[in-house]
Amino acid sequence: MFMGRDANPFKKMPTILMPDELMAKALRRGEKVANEMRKKELPWLLKARAVEEHKVRTIASVVADNLQKVIDKTPPVRKLPKFYQEMVEVLVGVDDFKKSMGAFKWASELVRKLGNEYAKKIRAARTPQQAAKLRKEFVGRVKSILEQIHPEMAFVAVAREKLKDMPTFKELPTVVIAGYPNVGKSTLLKKLTGADVEINSYPFTTKGINVGYLDDIQMVDTPGLLDRPLYERNDIELQAILALNYLANLILFIIDASEFCGYTIEEQINLLKEIKELFKVPIVVAINKIDLVDENRVKEVEEKLKDVGIENILKISADKEIGLDELKRFFIQYLREHYIN
Numbered sequence: 175m176f177m178g179r180d181a182n183p184f185k186k187m188p189t190i191l192m193p194d195e196l197m198a199k200a201l202r203r204g205e206k207v208a209n210e211m212r213k214k215e216l217p218w219l220l221k222a223r224a225v226e227e228h229k230v231r232t233i234a235s236v237v238a239d240n241l242q243k244v245i246d247k248t249p250p251v252r253k254l255p256k257f258y259q260e261m262v263e264v265l266v267g268v269d270d271f272k273k274s275m276g277a278f279k280w281a282s283e284l285v286r287k288l289g290n291e292y293a294k295k296i297r298a299a300r301t302p303q304q305a306a307k308l309r310k311e312f313v314g315r316v317k318s319i320l321e322q323i324h325p326e327m328a329f330v331a332v333a334r335e336k337l338k339d340m341p342t343f344k345e346l347p348t349v350v351i352a353g354y355p356n357v358g359k360s361t362l363l364k365k366l367t368g369a370d371v372e373i374n375s376y377p378f379t380t381k382g383i384n385v386g387y388l389d390d391i392q393m394v395d396t397p398g399l400l401d402r403p404l405y406e407r408n409d410i411e412l413q414a415i416l417a418l419n420y421l422a423n424l425i426l427f428i429i430d431a432s433e434f435c436g437y438t439i440e441e442q443i444n445l446l447k448e449i450k451e452l453f454k455v456p457i458v459v460a461i462n463k464i465d466l467v468d469e470n471r472v473k474e475v476e477e478k479l480k481d482v483g484i485e486n487i488l489k490i491s492a493d494k495e496i497g498l499d500e501l502k503r504f505f506i507q508y509l510r511e512h513y514i515n
């Protein structure tokens with residue numbers, strides 16, 4: 175595994191304020207600073223200038239700092255591990271994300287520069303009215319800059335929501351659970367690791383990647399996959415593909431023997447074959463929901479799996495907790511032999 179100890183690098187991104195909110199915050203702070211200045215004993219023109227200059231400087235720094243903070247707390251995509259880079263691509267789009275961060279930088283620098291320029295002009299103002307007029311002009315320009323990057327701000331706000339919810343992965347031997355929707359992947363993760371995951375009787379409940387721990391084994395639950403070409407896969411499925419590609423030391427493929435998931439054994443085995451081809455990672459298959467079918471049916475499925483070259487087959491009921499100890503023992507033994515020194 176390559177992840178390093180760092181948590182999901184997007185967790186530190188700050189809340190993204192929209193133009194109105196950021197402007198309101200800056201104006202409030204500007205007013206506070208101005209009130210302090212008004213208390214000072216100064217000749218009237220000097221005071222008027224000082225009030226307006228401090229207002230402008232405060233507004234400029236609140237806005238510029240806020241935008242800069244977003245940039246500073248957002249990891250540069252190109253420096254991320256490949257898995258996260260690809261997750262950014264799937265979840266939000268790398269190009270749009272970079273472009274938006276560029277807009278933040280542009281706006282931050284411009285607001286800071288204008289703040290300095292207007293502060294200087296205000297210091298040279300000949301009347302209090304002129305100083306106030308310059309400050310108003312500055313506020314208008316900042317508003318219009320923020321309005322200009324409004325779409326990018328909204329984009330980054332949404333991107334942050336998606337990215338910060340990605341789980342944190344540890345540098346541990348990892349089992350990635352895969353299979354068709356509704357076969358019982360999340361139920362199994364929950365029963366094996368106690369991870370708090372959503373389970374529903376309808377497909378595609380799992381919209382992202384979940385993670386849980388079984389002793390020193392990292393278990394990753396992925397969204398359900400359908401048997402179809404890569405280019406037809408949606409963003410939810412692509413996350414499963416990325417987890418399989420970058421995180422898995424061992425793939426646990428779940429087959430729903432009852433077909434209650436809505437897919438036939440043949441369809442499920444076709445997907446299994448494809449995954450076997452696509453990822454050069456050892457596979458173990460768990461025949462699930464054996465509480466719903468008779469023994470002959472389970473044997474039949476087992477034979478079919480052997481026919482396609484699957485050697486490691488376990489029979490379980492995730493829901494009724496049948497065969498889970500054997501499964502645990504299998505993981506521990508397998509990963510100890512292959513990945514733990």
Ligand SMILES: Nc1nc2c(ncn2[C@@H]2O[C@H](COP(=O)(O)OP(=O)(O)OP(=O)(O)O)[C@@H](O)[C@H]2O)c(=O)[nH]1
Pocket residue numbers: 354355356357358359360361362372373374375376377378379380381396397398399462463464465466490491492493494
């Ligand atoms: N009877 C029975 N039901 C099970 C078993 N395992 C899971 N289920 C049920 O099957 C349904 C789907 O289970 P999930 O764990 O959400 O399936 P999933 O594969 O994670 O589904 P997606 O999120 O769509 O990928 C739920 O109603 C579970 O209660 C089992 O061993 N026996």
